[in-house]
Amino acid sequence: MQPTLDTPRQTEGGDSVDHTALPPPGVAQLRRFQWAVRATLAVGVAASVCANVLHARDNPISQTIAAWPPLALLLTVELVSRVPVHRRGLALARIGGTAVIAGIAAYVSYFHMAAVAARYGESGLAPNLLPLSVDGLIIVASVSLVELAGRVRAALDGRAETRPITGAADPAASAPEQPPAEHPDNSNHNGHRQPSPPLTLLPAPHLEPASIASAVDVDSDLVTLLPAARAARDELHRQGRSLTRDSLAARLRRDGHTIRTSRVSELLTLLKNDAPAAANGRRPTSDA
Helix, strand or coil: CCCCCCCCEECCCCCEECHHHCCCCCHHHHHHHHHHHHHHHHHHHHHHHHHHHHHCCCCHHHHHHHHHHHHHHHHHHHHHHHCCCCCHHHHHHHHHHHHHHHHHHHHHHHHHHHHHHHHCCCCCCHHHHHHHHHHHHHHHHHHHHHHHHHHHHHHHHHHHHCCCCCCCCCHHHHCCCCCCCCCCCEECCCCCEECCCCCCCCCCCCCCHHHHHHHCCCCHHHHHHHHHHHHHHHHHHHCCCCCCHHHHHHHHHHCCCCCCHHHHHHHHHHHHHCCCCCCCCCCCCCCC
């Protein structure tokens, strides 16, 4: 049996592992679940439509009117699962409209299916229970489809957040390497070639992390946000996540800082030029 979203997995020793401790399913697997749930919902709607059509009069107009409520519910569920809503008022209005359409479809289909079941030989409680099985299947499939759509959107948002950026690369790393300049000819007044003096390598100047912001031509807003950006970078490293523009922006905004995406790119460049933190969490000091 293939594992599903709620199926515990077995280890080699036979112990069951809770599915909440496992990595979440990918977008492709969630989309396969969506199509399976859509097929289940279509089966329930088809059963309701057939019962309504059999109960209607033998003419196209009556059959079309009888088949409309389940089809309206199917279209409503598809709209809810595919179109996201970011305003609470609109979401509540959409939920209310869906509930009204579902109630109408359930009321009409229940009595039509009960009458059809009694007409074709069902007796006792069977004609009253059969419509409940169809309505229950439609409700469960509709809720599952909406939930899967939300999880697919969350997975896509997480993938976009962890995608590495390409526009804020290190300028020093992207600059083409210059070939070494040739030594000029050092000749004396007699025309004899003199050897060039040896080059002396100067030690690279050491910059303290606090002075990096002053060495770059940035405004005071970025200098103010630099401590918060360092804390966000350390938190991302502790969580094992990569430092990208989207992850840094999400962390800063969650901490209450308002910053534009273009400014996050400049702030990320400052962090890349910043001195790396040591293993014990302290920043390296000057050798002097």
